[in-house]
Amino acid sequence: MIKRLFAAAAALVSTSVTAGEMPPMVWAEYHACKYNEGQTPASVADFADSWNAWMDSEDREDYSAAILNPLYRSPPTAVDMLWVGATSTNESMAAGQSAWRSSDVFNDWPASDCSISMLATQYAVGSPIPENVMTDEMVVAYWYCNLSEGSTIKDVYTAHSATMQAGAEAGAVQESRIIVPRQGVPAQFAQYDFMVSYIHPSMAQWGRNVDQVWMAGVVAEAQAAAAEVFQCGEAIVYTGSIIRRAF
Numbered sequence: 001m002i003k004r005l006f007a008a009a010a011a012l013v014s015t016s017v018t019a020g021e022m023p024p025m026v027w028a029e030y031h032a033c034k035y036n037e038g039q040t041p042a043s044v045a046d047f048a049d050s051w052n053a054w055m056d057s058e059d060r061e062d063y064s065a066a067i068l069n070p071l072y073r074s075p076p077t078a079v080d081m082l083w084v085g086a087t088s089t090n091e092s093m094a095a096g097q098s099a100w101r102s103s104d105v106f107n108d109w110p111a112s113d114c115s116i117s118m119l120a121t122q123y124a125v126g127s128p129i130p131e132n133v134m135t136d137e138m139v140v141a142y143w144y145c146n147l148s149e150g151s152t153i154k155d156v157y158t159a160h161s162a163t164m165q166a167g168a169e170a171g172a173v174q175e176s177r178i179i180v181p182r183q184g185v186p187a188q189f190a191q192y193d194f195m196v197s198y199i200h201p202s203m204a205q206w207g208r209n210v211d212q213v214w215m216a217g218v219v220a221e222a223q224a225a226a227a228e229v230f231q232c233g234e235a236i237v238y239t240g241s242i243i244r245r246a247f
Contacts, residue, residue: 022157023124027093028179030118031083033111041069043110044081048243054105061246062092068140068240081111082238086122087246093119118184123157125176126164129201133173136241139206140199142179143232144192151229153180153194159226160196166222172213175199196232203239 035043044067055063068082087093100106147156156178164176179195200206213219 022154024088025121025123026086026088027090028084028086028120028122029093030116030120031114032079032116033081033083033114035080035111036113039110041081047105047108047110050108051105052244054103055244058099060096060099063087063096063244064242064246065244066138066140066240066242068238071139071237071239073236073238079115082240083111116184116186118186119182121180121182123153123178125157125160125178126168126174129173129175129199131245133201134242135202137203137239138199138201138241139203139237139239140197141206141235141237143196143198143235144189145194145196145230145232146191147193147230148228153178155229156194159222159229163219163222163226166219167209167213170213170216170218172209173201173205174209192233193230 048067063085064087065083065085068084070076070079070082073079085093087096145156147153160176160178164174167174176199177195177197179197181189181194198209200209
């Protein structure tokens with residue numbers, strides 16, 4: 001499935017720029033890790049401060065990052081934290097990795113046992129959540145999805161955008177990403193084509209979005225149309241915060 005999706009995505013990249021129907025593609029890295037012995041969430045917070053200072057000293061203004069912790073996943077102890085970083089180009093991501101790996105701060109990373117280190121591309125769906133609305137306890141739900149036969153990521157974007165727009169009109173405060181795996185794809189992902197993430201600014205808002213919009217039937221028509229294009233099954237949920245925003 002992954003090879004079929006890559007072919008569809010390659011065709012999409014070559015055509016969508018002129019069509020103007022897709023948002024800019026973003027490169028993202030995902031590292032699902034266990035804390036080193038004696039390390040805790042407080043250790044990660046301290047590291048984030050020193051890492052941000054190093055990033056500032058390197059004039060790295062093109063990288064956004066979030067640190068997330070498992071909320072609902074099984075087994076919950078398989079991962080202590082998920083690092084998500086994003087840049088606008090693969091070159092920027094690669095250059096950043098090179099600088100990071102040769103830096104002093106690299107050796108201070110408190111969670112070096114990572115079961116997943118995946119590079120992906122993603123497309124933003126929905127209006128960005130304002131910074132003054134986002135909290136340090138945002139919720140990110142990742143859904144594993146498959147394409148319907150003959151569908152493309154462009155079709156997914158069109159259908160999912162319609163669903164997100166219907167949700168926004170019904171009062172949902174959220175944004176989303178369509179995530180296409182590239183390198184380092186974990187074995188448990190092999191049966192799926194892509195992921196869809198839903199980002200909620202707080203735990204309470206996540207609950208309201210689910211109760212008053214997604215489970216209330218107000219976007220059922222848009223969801224039914226999207227189901228003709230793609231289907232999502234398993235999901236995992238994290239909570240955490242954005243620790244750096246690209247300028």
